Amino acid sequence: MTTKMNRQSIIDAMAGLVGPENVLTDAHDMAPHLIDWRKRHTGVAACVVFPRSVEHVSNALAYCNDNGIKVFPQGGNTSVCGGSVPDASGNSILLNLARMNRIIEVNADNNSMTVEAGCILTDVQNAALAADRMFPLTLGAEGSCQIGGNLATNAGGTNVVRFGNTRDLVLGIEVVLADGRVWHGLRTLRKNNSGYDLKNLFVGAEGTLGVITRASLKLFPKPRAMATAVLGFESVQAAVDEGLKLQAAFPGELVGLELISQSEFEISLRHGVNMRNPFDATPKWMVLVELAGATGTSEALTDRLTEALQDSFDGGAVQDAVVASSGQQRADLWHIRHNVTEANGHEGMGLTHDIAVPTYRIPDFVEQAEAALAKHYPQAVQVIVGHMGDGNLHYIAMFTHAYWATVEDKRGVQLKLSHLLYDIAAGMGGTFSAEHGIGALHVPEMSIYKNASEVALMRQIKQLLDPRDTMNPGRVLPAA
Amino acid sequence: MTTKMNRQSIIDAMAGLVGPENVLTDAHDMAPHLIDWRKRHTGVAACVVFPRSVEHVSNALAYCNDNGIKVFPQGGNTSVCGGSVPDASGNSILLNLARMNRIIEVNADNNSMTVEAGCILTDVQNAALAADRMFPLTLGAEGSCQIGGNLATNAGGTNVVRFGNTRDLVLGIEVVLADGRVWHGLRTLRKNNSGYDLKNLFVGAEGTLGVITRASLKLFPKPRAMATAVLGFESVQAAVDEGLKLQAAFPGELVGLELISQSEFEISLRHGVNMRNPFDATPKWMVLVELAGATGTSEALTDRLTEALQDSFDGGAVQDAVVASSGQQRADLWHIRHNVTEANGHEGMGLTHDIAVPTYRIPDFVEQAEAALAKHYPQAVQVIVGHMGDGNLHYIAMFTHAYWATVEDKRGVQLKLSHLLYDIAAGMGGTFSAEHGIGALHVPEMSIYKNASEVALMRQIKQLLDPRDTMNPGRVLPAA
Known part of the structure; x- marks a missing residue:
């Protein structure tokens, strides 16, 4: 390994390996790659490299590894945990795969x-x-x-x-x-x-x-038939019970089972364009359910779905239900679901937690989390949207921007709140990162919530495959 | 690491760690554990250890690893590639998990x-x-x-x-x-x-x-409804075409899609007890298809299956079909399928190959394999049973016991034939071991059919996690 190289020599080397037309060096051009889309994480790099072939990637990595240059890979830069931007060290390269898109x-x-x-x-x-x-x-x-x-x-x-x-x-x-x-x-x-x-x-x-x-x-x-509905419930327990029933009834056809709290549903409606509340009164909890069939018609599949819901509806377990009767209505229901991330951004400062527990423990988790939030952060509104069938909740403590501006130790609040919630999940055999990953943001939790022998084993593998810590340093694994 | 221990000191150490009642040492008691069920692979061990807890396993492995004693793990000893019996070196232990069965x-x-x-x-x-x-x-x-x-x-x-x-x-x-x-x-x-x-x-x-x-x-x-049928075809191409159609029509319900050659079907019938051919004349190729439904009745599901088959039946693509109309008939059809391994053993000396190719390449594979067999081993009958939906064929070259007795270089024939077949599979992006694994038998193929960089990577991982080569030595990875 040579001594640390200066920026220009890194740029020259990369230009030589992948062609100057595939290396961004101008600060203005590089800027969008050095900040994440939520504008919470920033980094620095000598240049942004756009390989066009596996040989380009291989040559760039070999060179960097030989010369002590760190490599931060980047895709669409849509990470929500700082996993897609470089660190602040500077003389690294950002490797964006956008030009290998065949x-x-x-x-x-x-x-x-x-x-x-x-x-x-x-x-x-x-x-x-x-x-x-x-x-x-x-x-x-x-x-x-x-x-x-x-x-x-x-x-x-x-x-x-x-x-x-x-x-x-x-x-x-x-x-x-x-x-x-x-x-x-x-x-x-x-x-x-x-x-x-x-x-x-x-x-x-x-x-x-x-x-x-x-x-x-x-x-x-490709599915030939779709059936989509939003069901309303009085309690999260009733919502989960119905979700488990639907999973058992349609194991090959149930392709979506999303849990949405009243608060989240209304935030999405409030900040969206051309939004219409399909309910007269928004229920406390909603489940967006979707079936897909390989054969038959959407009408027949929708009939089967409503038939399966009839008992729960008659018995009062399902309080209200909106069943899509056209592709447009289906798209409208999903639009409310898909709009949540953007809407949450408009609503206030949302502290998001990507936990998972066994699905049937979701009601326990919500009960305990709600109590913890009310006790420690009564200023926050509980906002929940999640992939119920996977036991995966995005649990958001929503603060108004006005209140958040008054918080002095913002990082302290984030840490305390997240550990309150992660402790609850961990107590149910759950995880602090269900689908978002670790990135840079959750590295501290790796030391707290993973057992030490497991982290040690991961570190052994990292050491084996990347002994010089060239690849995405500081991400996923805590320092030894 | 100490010098190699003698048998008695290994037995004493193991008895001390897991209790003498959990260590077999008598040659007669140990014998069934030291030979595989097809009686093609044998080995030697100092003793057979039956841990009753994870602590037992941990202590036994730590001791063996510290003292240079090789450990051969064993489950139900049903491997078909010598993966479940120890090697011939002798002062090893066989670790059977049978007593951890809660x-x-x-x-x-x-x-x-x-x-x-x-x-x-x-x-x-x-x-x-x-x-x-x-x-x-x-x-x-x-x-x-x-x-x-x-x-x-x-x-x-x-x-x-x-x-x-x-x-x-x-x-x-x-x-x-x-x-x-x-x-x-x-x-x-x-x-x-x-x-x-x-x-x-x-x-x-x-x-x-x-x-x-x-x-x-x-x-x-648990499925509430089952539908099972055996379909007859004139060609393997017609069988695969129909299988792909059924996969597309019933992606959530198709739970079985087995390909059986005429030769295999008749061998199973010939050597089974209470066997009845459901066909008047056994078709050249058969597909055993099974659907499982989470709701509804078996009658309704069977109706959907026969409906889906109607066009192919009318058009002649499906030559003949036997649809089970009761649980007993369903069991009878599966019995023919499940009896093949035992029946093949009675029929003759079957050289089995567990290849996989992309499903749609199965007809190409069979055509090329059949030609190779006819050219090089005209004495053998082509016998095929496989998991068509996975592209996985058990391709058996069946020799009569009488002929096989006359073959001098049995291992040479096995190797030559298997490499003929593996070459064909490899040419289609296929594999020489789809589901049976490597064990001891297929270690040579790892050097031939896997690329060297892949084997090198595997060896690095083995070296990382088992640097003293304590665990199941000589299995899976070829010597460096």
């Missing part, structure tokens, strides 16, 4: 497709649809996030209840290791018991073990 | 269960059924294989087309590492993005990186 193959016969890491998620979805297939990963940031980032963070979203996390949708990957070695793990097989599962080590490692450059993904039949 | 918890609310590694698979299935749930892993050896072995080998079976391999059915595991450290990875969450995925490193590592001692498993709703 759909390499869509194989309808094999229900698979192969893509470069920089493909935007919606482009991946659309390429599948064009071949009469579906790639089921769907999440709020899909219009700008890159599939490589989805893979690196094992992204979740609203379809996990049926299709699993990103990890479950991958058949094979190609990875450039920290030293520039390429692992050729692109495959499209459903079964392959020939040695260790290396793929899952890189999926979800958030770029700390290498850079995923290409992936083979699973495709599914 | 069902720790079945949580119907959470659709999860937690079990010890030594539980027999059918006991796991039955415990789930008793709670009105289903654990979907099902395979021929389920009455004797242990769930720990299923996890270690990432077992497949006939339900993979809908529920995935064992890997996909695991929520968390507890593992004892080679040095006796325990990784407490038991969890029942659906989502948990907090650090590297360690679980998948141990699942499928065949006991070479540590011993899985407990696992949390996913449960599913």
Whole structure:
């Protein structure tokens, strides 16, 4: 390893390796890459490098690894935990995969497709649809996030209840290791018991073990029929009970099961454009449920859904229900759900927590969390939206901007509140990061909530695959 | 590390750590553990150790690792590739998990269960059924294989087309590492993005990186309705075309899609008890298809299946079809399928190959394999049974015992034939081991068919987690 290089020599080296046209150096051009979209995390880099091939990535990484230059990989820069911007150290490179954005193959016969890491998620979805297939990963940031980032963070979203996390949708990957070695793990097989599962080590490692450059993904039949409804409940317990019933009744067809609190629903309506409340009075809790059928009509599937709900409706467990009777109505219901993140930003200062517990423990979690919030932060409103079928709640303590401006120790409040909530989740066998990952933000929690032997094992693996700590340093793992 | 210990001191040490009542030393008692069930692989061990707790496993492994004693883990000893018996070196221990066989918890609310590694698979299935749930892993050896072995080998079976391999059915595991450290990875969450995925490193590592001692498993709703049929086809292409159609039509309900050749079907009938051919004339190719529904009746589901088949039947693509109209008929059809392994043993000397290719390439594979067999081994009959939905064929070259007795270089024939077939699979992006794993038998193929950088990466991981090569030495990875 040579001594630390200065900025210009890093820029020159990168320009030599990937071509000057693929290196951003101007401060103004680089700026959007050095701050996250919520404007909570910033960093510095010598330059932004846009590789166009796996060879570019390999050469850049080998060079950086040899010369003590840190590498921060970036996809669509949609992380919510500071995982997609560099640190403040400066003489690092930001490696953005945006220019490796080719759909390499869509194989309808094999229900698979192969893509470069920089493909935007919606482009991946659309390429599948064009071949009469579906790639089921769907999440709020899909219009700008890159599939490589989805893979690196094992992204979740609203379809996990049926299709699993990103990890479950991958058949094979190609990875450039920290030293520039390429692992050729692109495959499209459903079964392959020939040695260790290396793929899952890189999926979800958030770029700390290498850079995923290409992936083979699973495709599914494009649904022919959809049924969508929003159900209203008096209590979160009633909502969860009904959700578990629907999961049991439609295991192959239930593709969405979202829990929304009254507060969140009204925030979304308040700050959206062309929003209409489908309820006369917003229920205390709502569940957005969606079924997808491979055959038949949406009308028939909707009939089956309403039939399955009839008993609960008659018995009063379901208080109110709005069933979509057209594609437009379906889109309107989802629009309320998808608008929450933006609406929350307009509403106030929302401190978001991405916890998971076993689904049936959600009512306990909410009860305990609500009590803790009322006791310690009575100024905050409890706002909840979550993927109920996965036990995953986005639990938001919403402060008004006016109040938040008066808080002196903002970081202290964030930490205290989050640890109150994480303690409750941990007590139920839960996690402090269900789908958002660790990034830079949650590194401290790794020391607190993961057992030490587990972190030690992760550190051994990091040391093995990236002994010089070249890849995304300071992310995921706490310093030894 | 001390110098190599003699047998008695190993026995004494183990008796001290787990109790003498949990150590087998008598040659007669040990014998069934030292030979595989097909009687093709044998080994030697100082003793057979039956731990009763994770502490037993931890203490035994720490001791062995410190003292240079090799450890061969064993479950139900149902491996078909020599993965479950020790090598010939002698002063090793065989660690059998049979006495860690408690069902720790079945949580119907959470659709999860937690079990010890030594539980027999059918006991796991039955415990789930008793709670009105289903654990979907099902395979021929389920009455004797242990769930720990299923996890270690990432077992497949006939339900993979809908529920995935064992890997996909695991929520968390507890593992004892080679040095006796325990990784407490038991969890029942659906989502948990907090650090590297360690679980998948141990699942499928065949006991070479540590011993899985407990696992949390996913449960599913118990099916209320079943529909089962055997379809007859003139060609393997027609069979695959129809299989892909059914997969697209019933993505949430298709739980079985087995391909059976005429030769295999007739062998199973010939050597079974109370067997009846459901066809007047056995078709050249058959597909056993099964649907499972969470609601409704078997009659209604069967109607939907026959309706979906009608066009293909009318058009002649499906030549013949037998639809089960009762649970007994359903069991009879599956009995023909499940009897194949035993029947093949009676029929002759079957050289089995566990390949996978993309499903739609199966007809190409069969055509090329058939030509290779006819050219090089005209004495053999082509026998095929496979999990079509996974692209996984068990391709058997069946020789008569009389002919096989005349073959001088039996190992040479096996190697030449298998490499002919593996080359064909590899040419289609396929694998030489789809679900059976590597064990001892397929270690040579790891050097031939995996790329060197991949094997090198696996070896790095082995070296990291088991630097003294204590765990299951000589299995999975070729010597450096």
